[in-house]
Amino acid sequence: MNKTTDWNEIAQLLFNATGETLYMVLLAGLFTLLIGLPLGVLLFVSRARGLYPLPRLNNALGALVNLGRSLPFVVMLIALIPLTRLVVGTTLGSTAAVVPITIGAFPFFARIVENALDEVDKGRIEAILAMGGDIRHVIFKVLLPEALPALLAGITLTLVMLIGFSSMAGVIGGGGLGDLAIRYGYQRFNNQIMVATVVVLVILVQGVQSLGDRLVRSLAHRR
Amino acid sequence: MIEVEQLSKSYGAGQAPALDRVSLSIPDGAVYGILGRSGAGKSTLLRCLNLLERPSSGRIILDGQDLTTLGDKPLRQQRQRIGMIFQGFNLLHARNVRDNIAVPLEIAGMPKAQRLARVRELLDLVGLGDKAEAFPSQLSGGQKQRVGIARALAARPAYLLSDEATSALDPETTASILELLRDINRQLGLTIVLITHELEVVKSICDHAASLAHGRLVEAGAIRELLADPGSSLGRSLLPGYQRVLGAGDDSQQALELTFFDSLLATPILHDLAQQQRVDLSVLASGVESIGGQRVGRLRVAFRQPHDALKLAQVVDFLKQRGVRTESS
Secondary structure: OOOOOOHHHHHHHHHHHHHHHHHHHHHHHHHHHHHHHHHHHHHHHOOOOOOOOOHHHHHHHHHHHHHHHHOOHHHHHHHOHHHHHHHHOOOOOHHHHHHHHHHHHHHHHHHHHHHHHHOOOHHHHHHHHHOOOOHHHHHHHHHHHHOHHHHHHHHHHHHHHHHHHHHHHHHHOOOOHHHHHHHHHHOOOOHHHHHHHHHHHHHHHHHHHHHHHHHHHHOHHHO | OEEEEEEEEOOOOOOOOOEEEEEEEEOOOOEEEEEOOOOOOHHHHHHHHOOOOOOOEEEEEEOOEEHHHOOHHHHHHHHOOEEEEEOOOOOOOOOOHHHHHHHHHHHOOOOHHHHHHHHHHHHHHOOOOOOOOOOHHHOOHHHHHHHHHHHHHOOOOOEEEEEOOOOOOOHHHHHHHHHHHHHHHHHHOOEEEEEEOOHHHHHHHOOEEEEEEOOEEEEEEEHHHHHHOOOOHHHHHHOOOOOOOOOOOOOOOEEEEEEEEHHHHHOOHHHHHHHHOOOOEEEEEEEEEEEOOEEEEEEEEEEOOOOOHHHHHHHHHHHHHOOOEEEEO
16 A cells, blocks of 8 residues: 655645754854854964964864864764763753754864965965054954855855754754654655655755855955 | 164075075165065065064164064054055955055054045045945056055055065056155155065165175165266166167277266266367267166267377276266276
């Protein structure tokens, strides 16, 4: 017997799951930005030949960031369960999933920020120093504004990655589209829901990417 | 006044030093040109003047204060008194022209209303009154350098450092930028230190010059004195050039090279020479240029008479008395 699910029910399930996914992506995205941006700036300025050389700190941070990036996300998801319990009080649900997603994403984003800042013409930094500017002036008047297009492209990339991460959160009962696909599509062989989930995920990723591209293009005059 | 004392900079043991015990004195109000080939150390020297590069040893004394001993904050305050312009302009591409010029004023902590008024003045000074809203990517090279100059002047510095500011520009634009720099030097009494590999830049706006080679100072001084000194190779290189006439100056003739300064150009010296010394002369080549604010003429003259050395010595003597520099060639 070919089991079909009522479309209203599918719509309801998808609506809830999409809401959970967006919740996880946006909250984890916010934390990733809040941690990764300053960390990326610190990684850049503390380089041995940087604006404010702190080679030891730079090496330590670099090692930490590399560690964060070397673990497969599924492994990190499970390894971080005790930390999640400590921070959120529970290991279940979308809010709990935000902890491992953020920790999986911010090292990646910090490197993106570091590389974006490295692309800024050194002469522009020198010009600000020659005027009597200090490191804050260099960061806020040169580095961040001049790297803005590259930073926006990096944020777009990170958001797409976060959508992928949030789907894996289904493994630890984090909810969202990935959870839906696993419970219905994989465990109950419900192809309708499987396909519907894939479609929604594709639309989400395309939407984020084209929005990001459009923002970057609107800053084209800065190039 | 900027005094550079025994300035050395090396980037590592085993490498030839970028600067080797360079001493210079840059008087107030001067337009001081530092000449040298690429790799001669002129860029390092310029960037030591505002301590963008730390010298390995030596002192930079700006109006009596040794910059190399200053802490971070006093150094930044001194840097506000030293504007700088660059070959690559180094404008901020995320800001329009107005906001680029305002950067030094923001750093100096000037309130916004005052900033806007000052930027307006500067835009007029550099002739870009209609470009306030434009972004750097929408400007030509010459316009970008004008913005660079306006930005460098914004905080009313006493000194302006120019790092090959015209090297990326075409000859016509170069001339207009040099003219602007000269006007600024005259109107604002600003001391300008520029580095360049182009003799023409030094000839057209500098009143002082120095030459560097392999990190060492070769010569330095007022251009008027360098030109008057027959032993100065820098002075010689600044003299007007002329095309040698092919076939002229054969062995039967004796040729002299004559250099005239300023008012001498208007006196009939050659006529007097021919009449009073009874020599038969012909001009082989000539050139007149304005160099460091004075007009300098250079002539290559051949004599058919006299045939003996004694008479030639009289000619040289006659010219020397009239203030003409002579060299046999």
